[in-house]
Amino acid sequence: MFQRRHTRQIQVGKVAIGGNAPISVQSMTKTDTRDVAATVAQIHELQAVGCEIIRSAVPDMEAAEALGAIRRSIDIPLVADIHFDYRLALKAIEQGVDAIRFNPGNIGSDDRVKAVVDAAGSHNVAIRIGVNAGSLEKDLLAKYGSATAEAMVESALRHVELLEKFGFANLKISLKASDVPRTVEAYRLMAQKVAYPLHVGVTEAGTLNAGTIKSSVGLGILLADGIGDTIRVSLTGSPLDEVRVGYEILKALHLRQHGVVITSCPTCGRTEVDIISLAEEVERRLAHITYPLRVAVMGCVVNGPGEANDADIGLAGGKECGLIFKQGEMLGKFSEHALLDVFCREAETLAARLAERQSAV
Incomplete structure (x- = not known):
């Protein structure tokens, strides 16, 4: 088992993040946030497949005002995604969101940042400092020559220091790039510098197949x-697949x-049943x-019976038929169509x- 880095624990609504809390799985709605019914319906679908925290974009005041109705209609924590306009953050907090995602450096003066921080503190709202390689400050790009991992970390630390200056520590950090090596390097550097919990992901990872591979490699390493x-997991596709x-x-x-x-068996020339389908x-x-049911779907007699027998339930294919094993015992032999x-x-x-x-224990 891997040794997790110990971090400060925060709460995003009812979900604990950091410390000894389980690693939570998030997604982001892909509906128009102003369409409350569509957004709530998508969140319910996401919750059904295990989504534990959901984030929604807040492009304007109408979207910010819709957050209250959305929050009252769902059972998982809601995060408002804010850019540039601090008034949207204030409205989102007023509407009852559980967290906001923003960069303190892109919403204006320290007074505006303090207004958001004060409102978040008084409403017990967490803040995610979200740094993306594609939107770093111009002076950092000039200093490092490009959006390097070091530039991303320095950007995030600036935002952390600004929030800490106002006495706010209920925060988590993300440092995302669209390529795996830079993302991994940025998170490794940040992990050495702060004890805040880290929200990890490879941003704009791509379509389902390519994005799954890229995210699996990047997140797996970290x-x-x-x-x-x-x-x-950021995919160009259904948020259900992200979860x-x-x-x-x-x-x-x-x-x-x-x-x-x-x-499941990758199949080979020995397979005599349509194991792929x-x-x-x-x-x-x-x-x-x-x-967490352990299921084995195996294609032939070489490894099939052993793997199927070792699972909670499994099958081993034969010629137009299959054997089903349940908890170590053979249940029977069944035709391919049944x-x-x-x-x-x-x-x-x-x-x-x-x-x-399990629930009775």
């Missing part, structure tokens, strides 16, 4: 280093247990299960029983 208290990928990264490192963990359908049909329905039904029943047993 999390294996013990760096990261909350994560967001799913986030959990898969954490599950792969044994940092969180959430939902089905599937071991079978595994994809098993993953889709069991996606609603939140209990295999999927029987397997998913048995998996759902087993997950419900194990979850009930």
